[in-house]
Amino acid sequence: MRTLLLAFGLLGLVTPAAADSCGDLIDRVVAGTQASLVKRTADFAELSASDGIGMTLACGELSAVGVQFRGPALPAAYFPLFGRAGHATTGIPADVIEAAGVKARDSAMTTRHSNVDAAAALVTCTVVNSAGGPVTACAVIDKDDRR
Numbered sequence: 665m666r667t668l669l670l671a672f673g674l675l676g677l678v679t680p681a682a683a684d685s686c687g688d689l690i691d692r693v694v695a696g697t698q699a700s701l702v703k704r705t706a707d708f709a710e711l712s713a714s715d716g717i718g719m720t721l722a723c724g725e726l727s728a729v730g731v732q733f734r735g736p737a738l739p740a741a742y743f744p745l746f747g748r749a750g751h752a753t754t755g756i757p758a759d760v761i762e763a764a765g766v767k768a769r770d771s772a773m774t775t776r777h778s779n780v781d782a783a784a785a786l787v788t789c790t791v792v793n794s795a796g797g798p799v800t801a802c803a804v805i806d807k808d809d810r811r
Contacts, residue, residue: 686723696752715739729753730803750804756783
């Protein structure tokens with residue numbers, strides 16, 4: 665009986681660490697992008713990167729990372745950062761994510777929104793002109809192969 669209680673006790677020590685897969689994902693994105701964590705909930709994080717670039721991370725069975733910038737010209741660091749963030753989230757090579765992001769954003773410049781397949785992920789970009797200036801928002805989203 666003591667062995668059984670000890671086993672359940674040890675399982676209780678292991679479960680909280682294993683249950684924080686969002687924390688692990690946040691750590692990978694921060695390490696891969698050098699972004700700073702701004703705010704976190706159980707399944708979402710807001711991050712801040714260089715050059716005024718904002719990032720969001722949604723954790724779950726199908727995770728997604730988004731990169732946003734407000735301004736007329738994207739910083740040179742935007743797409744390399746996007747590629748690294750996508751790689752940290754999906755494992756897809758950063759250059760594949762970066763190229764898909766450039767393609768999706770180029771198309772979104774005329775159509776407002778565009779999607780591009782990138783291996784096991786979907787890259788999506790939106791460009792919106794607002795009173796505060798143009799906003800570019802691109803995301804890498806895990807695909808759901810079950811649908």
